[in-house]
Amino acid sequence: MKIITGLQDSLRANGGGNWLRSAFWSLVIVLIAQQIAPRLVPFGVFDLWQTSGDYHQWLKTSTYVLLWGGGVTLLFSVFSRNTRAENRAAESDFIKGFFISVWAGVAEEICFRWLIFIGAIPVLAILNWIFFGFAGLGLIELLQVHILGPIANWATLGLLERYIDNPANWLIGAALMSSNSMFRNGHRYLGWFGFINSWFIGMFMFYLLFKYGLVACIVVHFVYDLLIFFVRYVDKFIERSFGG
Numbered sequence: 084m085k086i087i088t089g090l091q092d093s094l095r096a097n098g099g100g101n102w103l104r105s106a107f108w109s110l111v112i113v114l115i116a117q118q119i120a121p122r123l124v125p126f127g128v129f130d131l132w133q134t135s136g137d138y139h140q141w142l143k144t145s146t147y148v149l150l151w152g153g154g155v156t157l158l159f160s161v162f163s164r165n166t167r168a169e170n171r172a173a174e175s176d177f178i179k180g181f182f183i184s185v186w187a188g189v190a191e192e193i194c195f196r197w198l199i200f201i202g203a204i205p206v207l208a209i210l211n212w213i214f215f216g217f218a219g220l221g222l223i224e225l226l227q228v229h230i231l232g233p234i235a236n237w238a239t240l241g242l243l244e245r246y247i248d249n250p251a252n253w254l255i256g257a258a259l260m261s262s263n264s265m266f267r268n269g270h271r272y273l274g275w276f277g278f279i280n281s282w283f284i285g286m287f288m289f290y291l292l293f294k295y296g297l298v299a300c301i302v303v304h305f306v307y308d309l310l311i312f313f314v315r316y317v318d319k320f321i322e323r324s325f326g327g
Contacts (some may be wrong), residue, residue, distance in 0.1 A: 173319035180312025188305030190206020203258035
């Protein structure tokens with residue numbers, strides 16, 4: 084029951100109901116688009132599930148991101164104190180954290196790195212046509228190519244340059260950044276630091292998506308979240324051992 088309650092709290096906190104609905108309607112939009120304009124979406128429905136490499140490679144590629152997540156959590160833990168109740172619940176909280184990590188890894192990656200991402204492609208194409216694209220001056224394309232894409236490419240050290248700062252792939256880049264903005268917004272409950280951090284983590288997950296496939300994103304996201312819960316568990320255990 085506590086595990087279910089923890090998952091429900093996590094869903095409420097990050098607006099899970101909203102992005103689950105968005106993912107469903109994104110799938111509907113993609114299926115319709117494939118019938119009407121099959122060339123509009125450059126991915127088959129299940130193309131992003133194609134996997135390369137193995138979990139050793141996925142985790143090795145993600146080493147610095149995992150160290151960042153664990154290190155920042157450790158830093159916050161060192162300079163803060165838990166309540167006695169939190170320390171007493173260390174084990175049960177870690178068990179809940181395990182299941183929350185599974186949920187986040189599977190559900191969030193399927194929604195944001197797959198369904199909402201590919202669903203945004205036909206939606207943005209239509210909006211771009213409406214906002215002066217029919218005259219060759221598509222507002223969304225101009226924003227992506229000349230402002231948003233270059234800024235995001237600079238912030239991510241060129242990891243996704245092929246997609247977010249490439250005029251030939253502007254629609255993929257715009258869809259990627261739109262989906263990642265929703266992912267970021269879903270983590271507002273973490274405060275300003277978590278809000279910004281989630282954007283960067285989401286962009287890295289897109290890098291994994293194009294390099295290794297969606298399964299790699301699921302695995303790394305799970306490990307990233309579980310590592311954070313593990314650091315929190317160790318902190319609570321230590322404080323409790325010293326009478327806290």
